[in-house]
Amino acid sequence: MDDRNTPSLGVIGGSGLYDFAELTEVERKRVETPFGDPSDEIVVGTLSGRRVAFLPRHGRGHRILPGELDFRANVHALKQLGVVQLVSIGAVGSLREEIAPGHLVVPDQFFDRSFNRVSTFFGDGVVAHVQFGEPTCAGLAAAVAAAAETTGAPVHRGGTYVCMQGPHFSTRAESNFYRSIGGSVIGMTALQEAKLAREAEMCFASLALSTDYDCWHESEAEVDAAAILRVLHENADRARATVAAVAASLPGGDCACRHALEGAIVTDRATIPEATRRRLSLVAGKYL
Numbered sequence: 001m002d003d004r005n006t007p008s009l010g011v012i013g014g015s016g017l018y019d020f021a022e023l024t025e026v027e028r029k030r031v032e033t034p035f036g037d038p039s040d041e042i043v044v045g046t047l048s049g050r051r052v053a054f055l056p057r058h059g060r061g062h063r064i065l066p067g068e069l070d071f072r073a074n075v076h077a078l079k080q081l082g083v084v085q086l087v088s089i090g091a092v093g094s095l096r097e098e099i100a101p102g103h104l105v106v107p108d109q110f111f112d113r114s115f116n117r118v119s120t121f122f123g124d125g126v127v128a129h130v131q132f133g134e135p136t137c138a139g140l141a142a143a144v145a146a147a148a149e150t151t152g153a154p155v156h157r158g159g160t161y162v163c164m165q166g167p168h169f170s171t172r173a174e175s176n177f178y179r180s181i182g183g184s185v186i187g188m189t190a191l192q193e194a195k196l197a198r199e200a201e202m203c204f205a206s207l208a209l210s211t212d213y214d215c216w217h218e219s220e221a222e223v224d225a226a227a228i229l230r231v232l233h234e235n236a237d238r239a240r241a242t243v244a245a246v247a248a249s250l251p252g253g254d255c256a257c258r259h260a261l262e263g264a265i266v267t268d269r270a271t272i273p274e275a276t277r278r279r280l281s282l283v284a285g286k287y288l
């Protein structure tokens, strides 16, 4: 695979975004990883003159719950294809009056309210602690926000994405609590992808598509899945337009994200089991 054919931009699409008809010269790739199988085949195609790898997070047909996702396999599979910049797209509920349904948000912080999710490539004899104070890539996030603005939809730059476990939506008490701690939007998936992208030394940005006001908003009908699905389909068009614009305007050059594991692995290299070394060869081989 020469550089021109390598999909350096990866996109994980969420609820409502299962396919990408705008891609041309499409190849469908079934990728096996040392961490299991990704959610579906990865579609590699050309968009705005650039090779892009697209993975529907929940699988085509929306078959996989947020808590059932193999986040490691998904991120690792994209890295195997050569992805170095990852955009995670997902539907969210809004925790703020000013973020109306149909608005786009590019969060710069996360708050974890999920549990029992494997969100590290390490373990089994190797310990690594990556920096995560700034969980998204400023350069890629700025490019995504600028691209989102070309769709004409209102775009909110920055904000805190509360990552909940699901699959149920919040109770009103929870929703009000997330507002009280400064949450901007609430979703179920982006945080694990951000953590794993950091470990995989990828630049990462999230594009959150507001579908509803969660349940805190007294004047809104309670969140129901059918209403959300209607907005989801409108938002999917905006998401595809954003990705096409970002593919045309990606920041080039090096970035601190590509060196995230430097100094992060604390384990004595002499003690690392051979099987773990093999499993981590793509993510961390050069540091082991």
Ligand SMILES: [Zn+2]
Binding pocket: 137, 138, 139, 140, 202, 203, 204, 255, 256, 257, 258
């Ligand atoms: Zn970066």
